[in-house]
Amino acid sequence: MKDLLRLKTSLTEEIETALNEQIKREAHASSAYLAMASWCEQHGFEYSAGYFFKQAEEERAHMLKIFKHVLDLGGNAVSPDVSMIQLEFDSFRAVFEQALENEIAVTQSINRIVGKAHQVQDYTTVAFLQWFLQEQVEEEYVARRALELFDVIGEEGVGQFMIDKQIPKITYGDSATE
Amino acid sequence: MAKQGLAEVFSTMNGKVFQDNQKLSFLVEWKGVQSSYKLPCFFGLKRRIDAIDLVGMLNDPSAGYDFEVVAPCGSDRCFVLTIPEIIEFRSLLAGARVMLELNSIIYECLHRPVLC
Numbered sequence: 001m002k003d004l005l006r007l008k009t010s011l012t013e014e015i016e017t018a019l020n021e022q023i024k025r026e027a028h029a030s031s032a033y034l035a036m037a038s039w040c041e042q043h044g045f046e047y048s049a050g051y052f053f054k055q056a057e058e059e060r061a062h063m064l065k066i067f068k069h070v071l072d073l074g075g076n077a078v079s080p081d082v083s084m085i086q087l088e089f090d091s092f093r094a095v096f097e098q099a100l101e102n103e104i105a106v107t108q109s110i111n112r113i114v115g116k117a118h119q120v121q122d123y124t125t126v127a128f129l130q131w132f133l134q135e136q137v138e139e140e141y142v143a144r145r146a147l148e149l150f151d152v153i154g155e156e157g158v159g160q161f162m163i164d165k166q167i168p169k170i171t172y173g174d175s176a177t178e
Numbered sequence: 179m180a181k182q183g184l185a186e187v188f189s190t191m192n193g194k195v196f197q198d199n200q201k202l203s204f205l206v207e208w209k210g211v212q213s214s215y216k217l218p219c220f221f222g223l224k225r226r227i228d229a230i231d232l233v234g235m236l237n238d239p240s241a242g243y244d245f246e247v248v249a250p251c252g253s254d255r256c257f258v259l260t261i262p263e264i265i266e267f268r269s270l271l272a273g274a275r276v277m278l279e280l281n282s283i284i285y286e287c288l289h290r291p292v293l294c
Contacts, residue, residue: 001185002199003285005278008217013275076218 009074012120016075018113019066019125024080025109026063029102030056031085036095038087045092045164051146054168055099062132069128092160093150100143107136138172145170187281188273190266195274204274206255208267213255223250224271230264 009016037052063080070077089095110132117125149163149170183200196205204220205212215223226248235243246264248257259267 001187001197001281002202003282003289004197004202004204004217005282006285007202013279076221 010122010124011070011073011075012122015113015117015120015122015125016070018116019070019075020078020080022109022113023063023066023070023077024082025106026059026066027080027082028085029106030059030063031082032102033059033099035085035087036089036099039089039095040092040164043092045160047164048092048095048167051167052099062135069125073124092163093147093155096143096147096150100140100147103136103139103143107133107140110136141172142170187277188270190270190273192263192266193270195270197278206270208257208270211255213250213253215250216252219250219252221275223248224275226250227264227268227271230268232261232264235261235264 011019033052033056037049037056040046040052041049067077086098089098110129114126114129114133117123117129146167149166153159153162153166155163184196184198184205187195187197187204189195192209194207196207197203198205198214201214202217204215204217206215206220206223230246230248235246245258245260248259249255250257257267
């Protein structure tokens with residue numbers, strides 16, 4: 001009997017499901033950043049709003065990258081259904097706390113997929129996800145640094161205004177930004 | 179082997195799944211009626227069947243929830259399934275999936291090393 005399964009796709013069902021879940025997480029992250037951009041804009045933090053708009057675009061680009069990878073390997077990429085986006089935040093700081101939480105969750109989920117891919121000897125997916133792991137180092141660094149600014153600058157007086165202005169200037173090292 | 183080029187993949191009391199090695203497709207025989215599916219549609223059918231909310235159907239007393247209508251892609255066939263039939267059909271497709279995975283493993287062990 002011919003191996004139709006392998007002729008059609010080189011992805012196992014488990015990895016395909018995991019990658020589709022990651023597609024959904026990236027789409028969710030993109031929408032979450034959009035909600036943060038909206039909140040920041042409405043509360044007068046326009047530099048931060050710009051930063052979150054950019055983040056939303058990046059997460060969407062990540063989603064498409066995984067989406068195309070699944071299709072390139074002959075798999076079934078599922079257009080994600082995104083819901084339950086947090087629209088309201090308690091404070092300016094709470095927005096960035098949530099952003100960091102989201103990035104940590106994304107890093108952990110990518111780590112889990114890499115672990116699964118190793119288990120089933122899907123080294124194509126392992127190699128593909130290396131870029132995402134490196135990207136997450138940068139994403140977490142920037143999110144963590146943004147939160148640090150609240151302690152370094154302080155929120156009193158013109159503090160929030162200063163933090164807002166500094167947010168888009170946060171950069172990772174030259175090697176990561178290339 | 180049921181017909182030339184057809185290999186039986188899995189069967190239950192009311193259904194059978196065959197692989198058509200010439201057309202590279204699957205033949206699903208359910209209660210004596212056959213329908214053919216390309217691989218994406220075959221797995222699409224499996225996902226549709228797996229996604230049926232059986233608990234919801236069992237808890238809902240209205241007659242409309244006593245059966246489910248599933249029209250898979252790439253075929254004119256329409257499945258109208260009662261709850262026991264959904265359970266059996268689900269087993270049929272899941273069993274076929276496992277056998278296809280097993281076939282992949284066997285193929286990898288026996289055939290591909292010879293090619294390389």
